Amino acid sequence: MANAPSTFHQRLVEQPRPTGLALAPDGTRLVASVQSLDEEGSRYVSELWEVDPAGRRDPRLVTGSCQGDRAPAFTVDGTLLFLSERGPQEPPGAALWALTANGEAERIAHHPGGTTAFTAASRSATIAWTAALLPGAVDADTHAALLHERDRQGVTAVLYEATPTRADGADLGPAEPHAFVLRGDAPPIDAGGQGLAGAGDMALSPDGSVVAYTRAPTSAAPDTNVVVIADASTGAKRRTFSRPGHQYYGPVFTADGTRLLCERQKEETYDTEWQVTLVALDPVSGEETDLLPDFDNWPWPGRVIPSPVPGDTTLWFTGDERGHCPVFRRDPDGTVTRLTASGAYTSLCVTPDGAALYALRSALDSPPRAVRLDAGKPDQHPVFLKTLGDLGPLPGTLTEVHATGDDGFALRAWLVLPEGAGPDDPSPLLVNVHGGPQGSWSDWPGQWNPWPFAARGYAVLLPDPALSSGYGQRMQERGRGQYGGRPYHDVIALTDAALARPDLDASRTALAGWSFGGYLAGRAATRTDRFRALVSHAGLWNLEAFQSETDMHTYFREIFGDPRTRRERYEADSPHFNAAKLTTPMLIVHGGNDYRVPVSQSMALHHDLQRQGVPAKFLYFPDEGHGIEAPNHLRLVYETALNFLDHHVLGAEWKQPGLL
Structure with missing residues (x-):
């Protein structure tokens, strides 16, 4: 099979990316946030685009939107709100803006240092947002003065008295998130602090009288957070909800304001598996109700969307299921119905009458597109709306591979076949393992997308091993406590099943992975020599060092145990x-600002490879985090990985990527 250099990865990087949807209260306007390259092509910037809900007109830029506008939402009167750094801000940071139908922008709220998230009440003019206050600051003005004084004296230090100190790729503190509420012409009310890692998870009751937010875990209870329900006029706390060993996410009030719906997650520990469900909290009685006691698809549901009709307890949600992420409907009697036949759905919006849904749909062979769904029809195919980001025909086809685990569990994977693959010219195989480990190959990947490799002539196997989501609680049970055990054996079983096909070449194989997948690449490096090349992107290597260095150290110590005693x-x-068993050539990719899997993990792996005399390359990005964000850096990852695989799997001459 010819393996001429492919530029598909360049097209992929340049592709506009729809990232969210917002539907106007009357259902007439559908606005998408879309990330595109800036004029220099060096970073992604967001703009707001109108999508025709009927699917007839092409998308158009929202009148008055400019680069940097993001996170669209509508007020009760149909005004479009968004976050943006547009205009002079002192100190700099995102402000909350409103955009009229004729394109005039008005700044609604500006907090010194920026606003991170906001929400609007569905039946009143109340707005709430999340912003930070420094210790000693009682309001935005004193916060601004403290920021200015720290800047004037060149102070960036933070005094930590407890963990966590980092989260989601950022240093925490010294400021802590607070929930602010704006009702009419009154000054904003500080409804309370959310803790160092609690930014953005909040909701307003439909009438705007109550605000709910999550407060971050503490050092005393690192696996437990708190839901706070407070008076939106005074900030006075009305009730709190917590459950030892559990955390709540994505709060949203029902249309009548009588219940607060949340995802409730019990994270994995040494002795228990992940468990996730949806719950309803009663702000008056304090009662908590499990809404999905018999649902066994995940872990990992998406944000719940309640019916917009007061008194109707119907709700919709998404959740992984066997390589898809369908939309599900829960009826008032508890019946759960899957509404979509295939694909992965995000950013659900429901029409005012509850009859239809809008969402972003993607799949492994389909970039994100806006779609319309019937709100009650089972296993339907959506109506596709005209959306930015179409890549045109893909360089291959998608099928499935099935195998059986060593415990008899039914396993499955996606398999991308390049154009022209067949028994007369079998394709080399790249096994691409997802991160997580709780996750699944179900949607269009933003990184480690399989199609650039298919364009170069590789088949790509995308396995869902033990601990993947979407296969029921048993998938968690069978992988608990053995990161490098059953998940690794599942990957090998699916690889063997794929290589039984006559259109794949078992003598030319490689394995790559990101995060947990990178860890399994390192595991493979010490367990087998069957692969000609391995790629570890942000992978774990030394678990004992990792659990003390990661930003989620308390979480991982719960899984692995205290290394001093267990x-x-x-x-x-x-x-x-x-490490003495390392023999397979390896490419390592890592970002210097990765706090989830610190770069020291890859440095140690690189040192061990060198010590063993194994051919190795280390692609290091000093200013990237756990994932690769900059478009030119994404290009380099694909180009370097493709050239590395061509060299070691196909025997081609090594080609140094440009700018390296």
Whole structure:
């Protein structure tokens, strides 16, 4: 099969990316946030685009929107709100803006240092947002003065008295998020602090009288957060909800304001598996009701969307299911119905009468597009709306591979076949393992997309091993406590099943992975020599060092145990103990600002490869985090990985990527 250099990865990087939808209260306007390259092509910037709800007109830029506008939402009267750094801000940071139908922008709220998230009440003019206050600041003015004084004296230091100190790729503190509420012409009310890691998770009751937000876990209870329900006029707390060992996410009030709906998650521990459900909290009685006691698809549901009709307890949500992420409907009697036959759905919006849904739909063979769904029809195919981001024909086809685990569990994976693959010219195979480990190959990947590799002539296997989401609680049970055990064996079983096909070449294979997938690449490096090349992007290597360095150290220590007293899992699953067995050429990719899997993990792996004399390359991005964000850096990841695989799997001459 010809393997001429492909530029598909360049098209992929340049592709506009729809990231969210907002539907006007009367259902007549549908606005999408879309990320595109800036004029220099060096970063992604967001703009707001009108999508025709009927699907007849092409999308058009919202009148008055400019680069940097994001996070659209509508007020009760149909005014479009969004976050943006547009205009002079002192100190700099995102402000909350409103955009009239004729394109005139008005700044609604500006908090020194910026606003991170906001929400609008569905039946009143109340707006709430999340912004930070420094210790000692009682309002935005004193916060601004403290910011100015720190800046004037060149102080960036933070005094931590407890963990966490980092989260989601950012240093925490010294300021802490607070929920602010604006009702009419009154000054904004500080409804309370949310803790260092609690920014943005909040909701307003439909009438705007009550605000709910989550407060971050503390050092005393690192696996438990708190839902606070407060008076929106005074900030006085009315009730709090918490459950030991659980965390709540994505709060939203029902249309009549009598219940607060949330995702409730029990994270994995040494002795228990992940468990996720949706719950209804009663702000008056304090009662908590599990809405999905018998639902066994995940973990990991998407944000719940309640019916907009007061008194109707119907709700919609998404959740992984066997390589898809369908939309589900829960009826008032508890019946759950899957509404979509295929694909992965996000950003659900419901029409005012509850009869239709809008969403972004993607799949492994389809970039995100806006769609319309019937709100009650089972296993339907959506109506596609005209959306930015179409890539045209893909360089291959998508099918499935099935296998059986060593415990008899039914396994499955996606398989991308390049154009021309067949028994007369079998394709080399790249096994691409997802991160997580709770996750699934179901939607259009933003990084490690399989199609650039298919364009170069590789088949790409996308396995969902043990601990993947969408296969029921049993998938969590069978992988608990053995990161490098059953998940690794599942990947190998699916690889063997794929290579039984006559159109794949078992003598030319490679394995790559990001995050947990990168860890499994390191695991493979010490367990087998069947692959000609391996790629580890932000992978774990030394589990004992990792659990003390990661921003989620308390969480991972719960899984692995305290290494001083419970060493079994470290010694069984940490690849670095078997570094002497390294023989396979390896490409390592890592960002210097990665706090989830610190770059020291890849540095240690690189040192061990060099010590063993194994051919290795280390693609290092000093200013990237756990994922690669800058478009030119994404290009380099694809180009470097493709050239590395061509060299070691196909025997081609190594080609140094440009600018490296």
